[in-house]
Amino acid sequence: MVKICCIGAGYVGGPTMAMIALKCHDIEVVVVDISKPRIAAWNSDELPIYEPGLDEVVKERRGKNLFFSTDVQKHVAEADIIFVSVNTPTKTRGLGAGKAADLTYWESAARMIADVSKTDKIVVEKSTVPVKTAEAIEKILTKNGHGIEFQILSNPEFLAEGTAVEDLLKPDRVLIGGRETPKGQAAIQALAAVYAHWVPKENIITTNLWSAELSKLAANAFLAQRISSINAMSALCEATGANVSEVAYAIGKDSRIGPKFLQSSVGFGGSCFQKDILNLVYICECNGLPEVAAYWKQVVDINDYQKSRFVNRVVGSMFNTISGKKIAILGFAFKKDTGDTRETPAIDVTNGLLRDRALVSVYDPQVTEEQMRRDLSQEKFAWDHPAHIQPASPASAQKVGYVMDPYQATKDAHGVCILTEWDEFKKMDWQKVYDNMVKPAFVFDGRNIINPEELRKIGFIVYSIGKPLDP
Ligand code: NAD
Numbered sequence: 001m002v003k004i005c006c007i008g009a010g011y012v013g014g015p016t017m018a019m020i021a022l023k024c025h026d027i028e029v030v031v032v033d034i035s036k037p038r039i040a041a042w043n044s045d046e047l048p049i050y051e052p053g054l055d056e057v058v059k060e061r062r063g064k065n066l067f068f069s070t071d072v073q074k075h076v077a078e079a080d081i082i083f084v085s086v087n088t089p090t091k092t093r094g095l096g097a098g099k100a101a102d103l104t105y106w107e108s109a110a111r112m113i114a115d116v117s118k119t120d121k122i123v124v125e126k127s128t129v130p131v132k133t134a135e136a137i138e139k140i141l142t143k144n145g146h147g148i149e150f151q152i153l154s155n156p157e158f159l160a161e162g163t164a165v166e167d168l169l170k171p172d173r174v175l176i177g178g179r180e181t182p183k184g185q186a187a188i189q190a191l192a193a194v195y196a197h198w199v200p201k202e203n204i205i206t207t208n209l210w211s212a213e214l215s216k217l218a219a220n221a222f223l224a225q226r227i228s229s230i231n232a233m234s235a236l237c238e239a240t241g242a243n244v245s246e247v248a249y250a251i252g253k254d255s256r257i258g259p260k261f262l263q264s265s266v267g268f269g270g271s272c273f274q275k276d277i278l279n280l281v282y283i284c285e286c287n288g289l290p291e292v293a294a295y296w297k298q299v300v301d302i303n304d305y306q307k308s309r310f311v312n313r314v315v316g317s318m319f320n321t322i323s324g325k326k327i328a329i330l331g332f333a334f335k336k337d338t339g340d341t342r343e344t345p346a347i348d349v350t351n352g353l354l355r356d357r358a359l360v361s362v363y364d365p366q367v368t369e370e371q372m373r374r375d376l377s378q379e380k381f382a383w384d385h386p387a388h389i390q391p392a393s394p395a396s397a398q399k400v401g402y403v404m405d406p407y408q409a410t411k412d413a414h415g416v417c418i419l420t421e422w423d424e425f426k427k428m429d430w431q432k433v434y435d436n437m438v439k440p441a442f443v444f445d446g447r448n449i450i451n452p453e454e455l456r457k458i459g460f461i462v463y464s465i466g467k468p469l470d471p
Contacts, residue, residue, distance in 0.1 A: 002027045004194070005079035007109045009033035009042055009068060011049055011164070011271075011340065012126060012157045013085035018057045019168040021066035023198040030067045030075040042068035050339040050366050053165035077116045081191065084109050085126040085157075090275045099282035101130050101275070110137050114144040122187045125154045128276055130283055131214040151187035153178045154209050156216030161270065162337035174204045177212025217280045221296055224273040226261040228302035234264040234466025235309060244466025245448065264466045266349065266419055266446030267306040269334030271342035274300055307345050310417075311352030313463055314444050318415055323357035326438075328409040331420025331447075332364035332372060339366035345446070346419040347375050350400060353417075360400040363409035365422060369402040376400055407432065415442035421449050434458045 006017045009031045021029040033039050041048035043062070047055060058066065069075055076082055086105035091097050106127060113123060123141065125134060134152045141150040154177035159167040174195045178188040192204050207215070234244040244264045252259030268274075277300050284293035315322050334344035341347070346362075353360050354376075362372060403409045406425070410416050410433045418425055426449050434441050443455055445464045452462040461470050 002081065002194075003079045004029045004081045004083065005075040006031045006083040006085055006126070007033075007072065007076065007113075008083075008085035008087070008105075008127070009035070009038050009048075010085065010087065011051075011161055012159065013083065014042060014047070014049060014058075015051060015054055015159065015164040015168060016085070016126065016157060017083070018054065018061065018066060019165070020194060021061040021064075022057050024194060025065055027194065028065050028067075029061075030069055030079070032069050032072040032075050034070065034072065036070055039068045039070050050337075051161070051164045052337055057165060073112065073116045076113055077118060079121065080119075081122045081124060081194070082113060083124045083126045083155075084113075087271075088127045088129055088275075089271075090278055096282050099278040099285075101128075101279045101282075103129065103133065103136075106133070106137070107140065110140040113150075114141050117144060117148055117150075118146055120149045120151075122151050122153060122190060124191060125152065125213070126157055128156060128216050128220075128272065128279075129154075129213060130279055131210050131217065133213060134209045149183065151178065151183055152209070153187055153191055154212035155191060156212060158216070158219060161340050162335050169198070171199060171203065174199050175207065175212050175215055176204065177207045177209040177215075180208060217276050217283075220273055220276040221280050221299065223261060224268055224277055224303070225296075225299045227263075227265070227268045227273075228299045228306075230262050230264045231267065231306045231465075232302050234306075237466040238469065241468055242466075243468060247466075264448060265306075265345075265421075266310045266465065267303045267345040269342070269344040269346075270340065274303070274343055304348075307348040308352065310345075310444070310446055310465070311349055311356075314353065314415060314417060314442075315356050317442055317444070317461065317463055321356070322353060322414070324359065325414040326359045326361060326412055327353055327415045327417060328406075328413040329353075329360060329362045330364075330406055330409065330416060330418045330425050331422055332362050332367040332375075333420050333422075336420055336422045339364075339368070339371070341367055341371050341375050344375070344419075349417060349419060349446070350376060354400060361403055361409045361413065362400060363403050363406045364420060365424060372400075372402050407436070411436045412438060413441075414438045415444060417444045417446060418449060419446045421447040425449060430455060430460075431458055434460060 004027055006013045013031055017029045017031045038048050086109055088101045091100045091102040134154060137152055156175060176188050176191050178184040188206050195204055230248055233247055237244040248262040251257050252262050277296055281293045281297050329346060329350060332346040333339055333341055350360055406428060441460050443460045443462050448464050452464045452467060455462045
């Protein structure tokens, strides 16, 4: 029986390995992590991440050919194929700080693999890494003096949070890069054989190592660029009276452009887009390509601009002061169907509102209070689960509270900001919301999910991104 071990039981390692276990009953899959609570959660009824359909997949295979363990070294030593799916965040200090990928976790995993391995292994880069990382990993692995061989493959993951199970079931493509040597090609074939259990052969693409590594960064850069492009257009729409939804529909009908990823919003978030583009920018700079670096940097700059533009619109609409006014935030996750708040635009928007001395009340169906406390600084939490908020005096403002119910969040608020496109916000009783708000009552739809005309009929003053403003 082929044995797979995956180092890193996160948003990528957990779901991807669960899918391999589901589709390949002849393969034993062990997901290992240094985090005891994370592994305990994978072994419990409360999985550590929220992802539609994932519970069923894990429960079906766990204990059969899918295992979660903290015994990292044992399972790495026993595996034939080792996926490395550890986090690769942006470096926060030293050379390349703020742009370059921090490969600390990767290097430590590679050194451990080198130390404990006694048989030949295929080591798969599942994490998103800078192009040429495999070269560094090879150097670390070959320090192993046990006379064994490692083949490094790049097999970047293209799943999107919120649709991970669906994306893994029917991937647009599986990309595998390896060395052009006979052993490198044999390793590619061994990994391709795993995916061939359920992915059609024509969707399994094989390339050289550097193409595969760079393709992941390029894919995220192109996706984020589309969002920044439509968001840049949304600002021009607001200035001219055009409607960004109409513009997106019109240009998306062009088969060369296509309709997907043209939804204007308060900005993109998530753990990947920003970090991967900044990483790309850094790689371009290191390769003496400052013009190319500047081109991709604009994608992140426009995203930052979009978030601050949204906050300015909130403050500007509410008579240039939100001091002491309660503002409800509906949705804190970076997108719907996930509880992930990494790099969510809601962090910047909340901080922006707090800087202008608002009282902010946040509701999200999947984000916990602990996550919010981690994402926003602790001292900002002054009032918890408020039953009834009176417009506060400016002195006591500049605070944030977490509530369990959208109607509680919006009660006595002056304004509502929709920051995540959760379906439940579309179905809310907006008349009830309006009745319980301070008048004039404002809605700022950062995801364009509510029909502004219907809200205006109720009496709201409405701002929808990229759409004509209130007459
Ligand atoms: P994550 O932070 O959710 O998970 C990483 C896990 O690795 C953590 O649980 C951590 O404890 C563990 N880990 C770190 N060092 C370890 C070590 N030495 N030994 C054992 N475990 C270790 O991260 P994620 O979101 O799963 O992302 C992982 C990688 O996949 C990143 O490079 C990311 O860019 C990439 N990626 C993420 C997504 C996504 O949607 N989240 C999609 C595609 C690619």
